[in-house]
Ligand SMILES: Nc1nc2c(ncn2[C@@H]2O[C@H](COP(=O)(O)OP(=O)(O)OP(=O)(O)O)[C@@H](O)[C@H]2O)c(=O)[nH]1
């Protein structure tokens with residue numbers, strides 16, 4: 215199902231080494247995950263790499279995710295890690311993050327004389343908002359967006375207003391392709407855009423998930439009388455409501471597929487979370 219992905223094993227090894235090397239230089243790690251898919255947007259390798267280093271789990275894009283689910287995820291992660299919700303687009307949650315970092319810095323420096331600046335690194339899968347977060351933390355446009363993994367052009371430390379230092383190279387983790395569901399979730403959320411499945415299939419898969427978890431939002435947005443038996447029927451009903459019709463009254467699957475993906479990604483259907491903590 216998933217082909218044409220440029221994360222071949224050699225690349226993964228290089229990325230892992232790059233993150234490992236960079237991690238040696240920092241006091242704490244901010245692991246950025248997508249609040250809509252907190253399982254699929256994590257890479258288990260990070261636990262192995264971070265080990266005992268202080269870590270913050272940042273549920274970014276929390277503005278797009280279901281608020282009740284955000285709370286459940288915070289409760290879930292807080293058992294093991296420091297966790298908070300963020301909106302790196304508007305800056306929501308950044309003050310809380312800075313407060314937390316300052317507390318961690320105080321804990322590290324307790325009882326010590328000469329103080330080195332507290333050093334941070336941000337890691338996460340593509341498109342979760344690492345660069346946006348870096349720019350928020352430094353208060354200016356410091357980070358290039360669209361950095362490719364494995365490409366380091368000299369390390370640079372960015373200074374935060376509170377004196378902390380942030381490594382300018384975000385650690386880009388490879389997504390979990392081994393699990394097809396994770397691949398789909400990442401594609402729904404725009405982390406691996408056109409690389410898996412075609413748009414009509416991806417759109418139909420998303421409709422299936424929404425019909426199951428958020429039937430009311432789907433009905434409301436697309437003026438559906440009922441949720442039909444199959445994702446395909448729902449897709450066709452939605453296409454009719456939205457005029458996604460080709461000559462000869464044929465359904466334009468490409469257009470309705472793209473439309474539902476766009477409207478999900480921009481939260482026009484509503485604030486939606488695709489994965490929930492167990493229990
Ligand atoms: N709604 C919303 N959008 C966000 C948020 N954070 C980032 N974005 C958007 O998500 C997209 C990706 O953000 P980037 O900061 O470039 O993500 P990245 O992790 O650096 O991506 P790569 O460098 O490709 O790995 C951009 O269009 C951002 O504007 C957020 O909290 N909420």
Ligand SMILES: [Mg+2]
Pocket residue numbers: 344345346358359360361384
């Ligand atoms: Mg980036």
